[in-house]
Amino acid sequence: MLTHLLSLYPDLEPLAPDLAALQAQAPAVSVPAGTQLFAQGAPCxxxxxxxxxxxxxxxxxxxxxxxxxxxxRPGELCLVSSASLFRGLPLGAQGVSAQASTLLMITPTLFEEWLGVPAFRKLVLGLFAERMAELTSLVDAVAFQKLDQRLAAALLGRGQDLHLSHQTLADELGTVREIVTRLLRRFEHAGWLTLGREHIHILNSQALRAVAGGQASTAAHTTG
Structure with a gap:
């Protein structure tokens, strides 16, 4: 297990003895999909x-x-957890396993000790830079892109057949299910996709790309 861990997080090599001891005391935990791993507003x-x-x-x-x-994903780090531990504040978001997952939990005390190790500190600070770029893009999308653009973009890149619910898309986009359903029906009326029970079949990716890029609107294809 230690070899697998270090293959995912090679920057942790200087901490290998600590990781081995940690695994002996608190082995990695496997959880099914849908397990809440941490709660918004709770201590980390x-x-x-x-x-x-x-x-x-x-x-x-x-x-x-x-x-x-x-x-x-494996080899990546959680910004919300590190920010909470850095500042000693409650968690700013919730973490749920999107699929069956295996995790090794580093205690807050050990996390603080490891910050004194240059390799770990560099890894965490690098995480902040990467995640902040992602969150900046997210803020831009939420603040300045129309919801039909964001929905079209969310549908692309998943293949022709998507097996997911309208609620899942709503959660990803930060809106309510009813609005997502209304927009999906507009897309269907325009002939770009067909809808089934927790299933979306893409018929016209090019049209969705045009909407995602702000080059087209569903308004011209439907009255409501």
């Missing part, structure tokens, strides 16, 4: 290293809406 209980699977990190509003911030 540890810093997760993802060995397999994927963790979806999302921010939730009081009205029930959710906005996906990013996903943590």
């Amino acid at each position: 209980q540890g810093f997760p290293l993802v060995l397999a699977g994927e963790v979806r990190v999302a921010c939730h509003a009081e009205d029930g809406r959710s906005l996906e911030l990013y996903r943590v």
Whole structure:
């Protein structure tokens, strides 16, 4: 397991003895898809290293809406967890396993000790730079792009047949299911896709690309 961990996180090589001891005391944990790993507003209980699977990190509003911030895959780090541990503040978002996942949790005390190791500190600071670029793009999309553009972009790059619910798309886009359903029906009326139960079949990717790029609108194809 240690060899696999270091293959994913090679910058942790100087901490190999600590990692070996940690694994002996608190082995990696495997969880099924849909498991809440940390809750928004709760104290941070540890810093997760993802060995397999994927963790979806999302921010939730009081009205029930959710906005996906990013996903943590093997070899990547969680910005929300590190920010919480850095500042000693509650977590700013929720983490849920998007698929069956295996994680090794670094305790807050150990995380603080490791910050004194140049390799780990460089790894975490590099994470901040990468994730901030992603979040800046997300803020730009939410603030300045129309929802039909963002929905069209979310549909692209997943293949011709998408097996996901309208609620899943709504959560990714930070809106409500009813609006996503309305827009998907407009896309269907325009002849760009067909809808089924938790299934979307793409018929015209080029048209969706035009909408995603702000070069076309569904308004010309439907009255509502």
